[in-house]
Each structure stands twice: as C-alpha cells, then as structure tokens.
Amino acid sequence: MSARRVVVYWTAFSVILALLIVAPLVLPEFWRRFLTEILIWGLLAMSSDILIGYAGMVSFGHSAFFGLGMYGAAAALLLVKPPDLWLAILYGLIAAAGVAAFVAYFATRLRDIYFAITTLIFSQIFYVIIFTWTEVTGGENGLTFGRPALAIPGLFSVPFTSETLHWFVLAVVTASYLALRRITQSPFGMVLQSIRENEARTRAIGYPIERYKIAAVMLSGLFAGLAGVLYAIQNRFAAPDFVFFLISGEVVIFNVIGGIGTLVGPIVGAAFFLLLREGFSRFFTEYYLIPVGLIFIAMVIFMPQGLLGFMRRWLNQ
Amino acid sequence: MLDKEEAQDRGEEFWYGGKVTRRRLVGWSAASAGVLGATMLVPAPWRAAFGQAKPYRIGTLQPLSGAAAAGGKTALVGTQMAVDRINKSGGINGRPVELIVADYESKPDVGRRKAEKLVVEDKIDVHEGGFLSNVCLACMPVFEEYKIVNMIGVCLDTTITTSKCSRYTFRPFDYAPAQAVAFTPFLVGKMGKKWHIAYADYAWGQSTRDAYAEEIKKAGGQVVGTTGIPLGTADMTPFLSKITGDFDGLFGIFFGKDGVTVGNQAFDLGLTRRYKWAGDGAIAESTNLPALGRKIEGFVGINRYIPVLDAPLNTAAHKKFFEEAVARLKQIDPSGPLPDRYVQSNFEAMNALKMGMEKSGFRGREDTAKLIEALEGLEMKEGDDFPQGDKTLRKDDHQAFLREFIFDIKDGKHRIVEVVPKEKAMFAPACKFAST
Numbered sequence: 001m002s003a004r005r006v007v008v009y010w011t012a013f014s015v016i017l018a019l020l021i022v023a024p025l026v027l028p029e030f031w032r033r034f035l036t037e038i039l040i041w042g043l044l045a046m047s048s049d050i051l052i053g054y055a056g057m058v059s060f061g062h063s064a065f066f067g068l069g070m071y072g073a074a075a076a077l078l079l080v081k082p083p084d085l086w087l088a089i090l091y092g093l094i095a096a097a098g099v100a101a102f103v104a105y106f107a108t109r110l111r112d113i114y115f116a117i118t119t120l121i122f123s124q125i126f127y128v129i130i131f132t133w134t135e136v137t138g139g140e141n142g143l144t145f146g147r148p149a150l151a152i153p154g155l156f157s158v159p160f161t162s163e164t165l166h167w168f169v170l171a172v173v174t175a176s177y178l179a180l181r182r183i184t185q186s187p188f189g190m191v192l193q194s195i196r197e198n199e200a201r202t203r204a205i206g207y208p209i210e211r212y213k214i215a216a217v218m219l220s221g222l223f224a225g226l227a228g229v230l231y232a233i234q235n236r237f238a239a240p241d242f243v244f245f246l247i248s249g250e251v252v253i254f255n256v257i258g259g260i261g262t263l264v265g266p267i268v269g270a271a272f273f274l275l276l277r278e279g280f281s282r283f284f285t286e287y288y289l290i291p292v293g294l295i296f297i298a299m300v301i302f303m304p305q306g307l308l309g310f311m312r313r314w315l316n317q
Numbered sequence: 318m319l320d321k322e323e324a325q326d327r328g329e330e331f332w333y334g335g336k337v338t339r340r341r342l343v344g345w346s347a348a349s350a351g352v353l354g355a356t357m358l359v360p361a362p363w364r365a366a367f368g369q370a371k372p373y374r375i376g377t378l379q380p381l382s383g384a385a386a387a388g389g390k391t392a393l394v395g396t397q398m399a400v401d402r403i404n405k406s407g408g409i410n411g412r413p414v415e416l417i418v419a420d421y422e423s424k425p426d427v428g429r430r431k432a433e434k435l436v437v438e439d440k441i442d443v444h445e446g447g448f449l450s451n452v453c454l455a456c457m458p459v460f461e462e463y464k465i466v467n468m469i470g471v472c473l474d475t476t477i478t479t480s481k482c483s484r485y486t487f488r489p490f491d492y493a494p495a496q497a498v499a500f501t502p503f504l505v506g507k508m509g510k511k512w513h514i515a516y517a518d519y520a521w522g523q524s525t526r527d528a529y530a531e532e533i534k535k536a537g538g539q540v541v542g543t544t545g546i547p548l549g550t551a552d553m554t555p556f557l558s559k560i561t562g563d564f565d566g567l568f569g570i571f572f573g574k575d576g577v578t579v580g581n582q583a584f585d586l587g588l589t590r591r592y593k594w595a596g597d598g599a600i601a602e603s604t605n606l607p608a609l610g611r612k613i614e615g616f617v618g619i620n621r622y623i624p625v626l627d628a629p630l631n632t633a634a635h636k637k638f639f640e641e642a643v644a645r646l647k648q649i650d651p652s653g654p655l656p657d658r659y660v661q662s663n664f665e666a667m668n669a670l671k672m673g674m675e676k677s678g679f680r681g682r683e684d685t686a687k688l689i690e691a692l693e694g695l696e697m698k699e700g701d702d703f704p705q706g707d708k709t710l711r712k713d714d715h716q717a718f719l720r721e722f723i724f725d726i727k728d729g730k731h732r733i734v735e736v737v738p739k740e741k742a743m744f745a746p747a748c749k750f751a752s753t
Contacts, residue, residue, distance in 0.1 A: 030437040037430065132518050132547065139520035140548075141451045141474055142425065144458065144481065231426075237455045239425045278430075281420060289382055289422070 024166040036166045039173045040230045042267030045254035047223035053261030055216045056196030060248040061119030064126045065221035067243030069096040069228025074143045074238040083148035096225020104217035120245050127243040142239030259306025372415035376435035377446035383423030389448050394645045395663030409674050428452035432459040442681050445667050450474030460485045464685045468670045470663040475524045478716035482748035487715040489669040490662040491621045497528040499721040499742035500619040505538035508593045509565020516570035518545030525570045553582045569596030576600035577608045584612035603655040616726045623731040624655035635704040668702035714748035
C-alpha cells in the first residue's frame, strides 16, 4: 500500500469511527439501537468473510457459531449471580470455539459445495438439539435473561444505557476488525488467500492446508460467537432461530451485497440490507421482502463485486 | 467453444459495461422516493369520522410473512375486525383507534426490533397481537421496559402467564393446563382409561403433553407411552408405526400442517380405527379440515372456539361475528375458510383492551398502571364484543378462563359434544410478578 493510500485509509477509518461514536448522541432512540444491532450483524458477516472472502470456503454454518455464542452467554447470565459481562463473553467464546473446533475437524476435509453442505448440516444438527432440548435450552421459546452491568472488577460497575452499550459494541467490533485486518495481512492470511486461489499448488509448496483451514474456521467461529454474545447482551434473549441455517444464508447475502474479501464490505452489506428491509417494511408491510429481493437480484447482476467494489469503480470513473 | 479467457472477457464486458450510470442511479432513487412519498399522503381511514380527535395508537405484531404467515394473516383479520367495529361505533372514550401493523417475518429478532419500533418510533399506547410464542416471549421485556400493556392475541405457551409472566402482559384466552383440566374428565370418563400421547416435540407440545399426563393421572387414568415427533416432519410414519400396545386412546398434540400430517398418516396406518382418536383442537382447526377430508371423521378435540352456529353458539352476536369473519377471510383466501380461534382471540383481545381502556379512563401511556388495574380481574360478558362467551381475566397471573368446547368431526364439520363452563376449566396460578 502506497503512503498516500495509507493516509487516505486511516483518515477515512477515523472519520467513520468518529461518526459512529457520535451517532448515539444525535440519533433517535430506535435508530440508536438499530445502529448497534447493525454493528453486531456486521461483526457476524465480517467473521464469515474470513472463510468466504479469504479462504474461499462458503460456510452455511455460521448460524451455529453465532447461536452457540448466544447460548453460552445466556448460560453465564442465568447461572452466575450477579450477571457478569466478562463471564458472559468468556462462556460465549468457549461455546462458539468448541462448536467451531468440532465442525472444523470434519468439514475442512471437504471442499467447495461439500464443505458448504457439511457446515449447513452441522448447524441444523445444533438447531434440532437446541430446539428439542427444552429443559436446558428453553426449546422453541429460547431463554430470556437480564443484561449485565458494564463493569471492570474493582474499578466501576454501571448499568448499560443504549449509548454505553453502543460504544461497547463499537469498541468490540472495531477491535475485531483491526485484529482480523492484521490477521488477513499476515503470512497466515496470505496462505488462506493462496488456498482460495489454488489449493493444490499451496499444498505442493508444503503448507499443511488442513491445519490452516481448521484454524480459519475456528477463528471465524470465534468472532461469530463474539457477535452472538453481543446480540444476547443487547437483546436479552437467545432463541433457536439464530442457530437455523437461514441466518447463515443472510450472512452470505451481507457478504455478497457488501463485497467479499474486504472485511468492511460485509459490515456495509449488513447495514444496507437491514436498513433496506426496515425502510421498505414501513411502506409495504408484509410485501416488503419483494422489493428487497428484487434489489438484491439487481445488485447481484449489476454489482457482482458488491457495494464496496462498485463504489471504488464509481469513484474511479 | 469459447476458450476460458474469451469467456471471461465477455463476462466482464457484460457485468462491468457501465450499465449502472450515476444518472440512472439518481433517476431510480428519485422514482422510488416518489412512490414512497405518494403512499404517505393517503389519509388514515378514521380521519373523516373523528376529525381532529387524537387517535389511540395501538400496535399489533403479526407474522405476515415467513413460516407462520398464513396464521398471522388470519389473526390480523380478527384484530382489524375489532378495530373497524370500534371506530364505527364511536371509538374508545370518543377517540378513534389507529392500528399500526408490523410484520415480524416469523422471526424473533425481527419481532424484537419491530416491538421496539412500535414502542419508540410509533409511540403506541398499547399493544395487541403476537402469534408465535417465542416471539411473544422475546418481545415481552420490551413492553415491560417501556411500561406498555401487551394484550396477547394468539401465543399459547404456558410460561407466558406462569414462570415468565409479566405485569404488563395479559392473555385473554385459554392455555394448555386449562384445556387439560376441562378435557380430561371426558377423556377418562367417556373414552378410555389408558392413553398414548403423540406430540409435536418442542416447547408447546412438551408442556401440553405434561399438562395432559398430569390431569389424566389425577382423573384415575394412565398414560402408557408418549411419542415426540419433530416439528414439521413431513413423513411421520416411522414414529407413528411404533405406536402399538394395549391402550384405549391415542391423544394428539399438533397444530398447523403437522395436524394435517398426523391426521392423515395416523388414519393410513389404521391407528385411528384401532384406538379412540382425540387431541388438541388445533389438529382439526377449520383451516385444516379440507386437507384432512374424511380421514379426520370421528376425531374428538377441545377448543375455545369452533365455527358452528349450534347452541350455545347460536347467538345473534356470534352469528354477526361469524358472517363478517367469513366475508373478510374470503378476501385473503378465496377458498373461503371459516373463522378459527386465531380470528376469535384477536377480535376479543382488542375488545378486552377497549373495555379496560374505557373502564380506566385511559388517556395514554401515562395511564398504564390504571389500565392494568382495570384489566386485572376483568369480567367479560358474552355479546358483540365477546361472541365466544363469558370470560374472566385472573388478577394473579393475567390469564383468562373461559368455556371450552369438546367437539367431534362429523361429515367433515365440527359438532359440539359437550360445553365445559369456565369454572370447570380453572387451573391454579403459578406466577410471581417481578416488583416494578
């Protein structure tokens, strides 16, 4: 990256971050909460971009990582009194990582459509377990719980407001983005991209690609689990619907809309899709998914490189 | 045959050939904005009748798309019927009702967001609706946080008025424990002592199974076995074929298309001829009857509402409700289904709200406490507002008790076999409201 590009990148990053920091102070309450939710879905989409965009592995199992992160957090918030934010994060990450390791071990032995189908099947297995194991998971009704306080042990403990929750989520998402950006630019990230471009040649060079793939799935699952934890904290409930494969499908849509292999693109895609859905639902009630679907089809046809790629081309014209 | 490079070039030319210009994008955006703006200029229907009177803003969350869309649209018919009737007869406390409908796509995350939108953006005074129990449960904390009365329209899950009850949430219709109390004496006394229960294997099916198992045992009967079948199973034969043994009756707990599946496949396997066949009324809901055909003949069920005009439902109030519901349902489904319990309970839930709002002199959210007080213990009398019959909204758990209809299916139609008065459908409260 040239020096000029670096300056432009960090300037744009700082401006967007500043706008997101200020947003809850100026936005009406509903939109404030909605923006926080967009960030959470954006983190989930970004986590899947590691697989889809960098490793070239389309996963339909992200709902399992997201949902298990959510249920892990729910377990901590229901079992530990008083509810502890950091324990919720820890439990959620452990649950998501455990599931990701399990899925990765089996699914990474397969490629392309077979990998996608295997991840989908795993997410459905977890869905059925959660849906029917009512005594533990609450079954179809899910689990409801209280929101923990924003606390650093020994320093302070204050209840979350919608502003502080937004800033907390923003901090987590920003830190996740920077970490993932660093990882994707590291030699590890380069190997993932090499696997995407030519798996056989990467293997021939001597890279143990199975291990790289397992690490990629686990990393991706970990950040998806983190998104699940944040969702649980924001909305104070966990439901099996979040483990259902349709959530994974939406995440793929976020990636396609925003632009795969960009990390920021999936966040933009999530924002665009959710805002579009929310906007149209106000005018067309139950029919709003029709224009949303038509716009998605148009985008796939006219902007296959996603919003970010389109903007880049438009600005360069 | 094109070589790979040529094909790629052609592809790139097609995809990136400058089809989306800035001018076109601006043009499309302006046209879209124009269409949306035009829809916003259409005046609300109640404006002409009420002039400048400030309307009550009542929100209703319904699944109008997604898996539960068919039921959600039916439920909305009941709500809209009640609102139109209220507005035609002078509104509530002289003020019209503006109904704000939100579709939650049958998803709890969307439901939660829409509940927040109704509460924060649309500034609703009260909420009536909710169809899927998981969405009802996900949204209840929102109504609690903003101190808004939430009158449930359809959600059946027992925990809504037991372990997860809320001071702000009311259910003006029955739940599984009450139905079990009402139905079991008939099951054990008139049909048989030994029962096998087949149920939809998820929260509602499991809690309903437990309620019936307990009541059958209390009544001196016996549950010899249970079979859980995953929700949405298209082929139930592997599960149903294992149901054998020495018992008198098979009891089914299913709803929607699962009700159709179990009805058809239990008949095909001969189970409904070998054993007495009974179950939750949702199996033989009027919307399911055409798909079940003659295979559901002889089924005995319980329901709070069945679409018949026989005694005691041969009242003028019920006839009026029935005819209007049939006409409205025909608008959304040309096959002309008869009204079901979803239409009835939403219609009556809105009228229960109206009654409470009038009784408490409700002006808006600031009077939520007064409205809760008015609704607690509310006695609803059979009539135009409550064509199903009398009901009581219990103070202890905000759960209503009402008469139940035990019916069978004869010649493809519901036939009332026995009416269980509300006093015989009572179940002890199990709710502890959180202190506010």
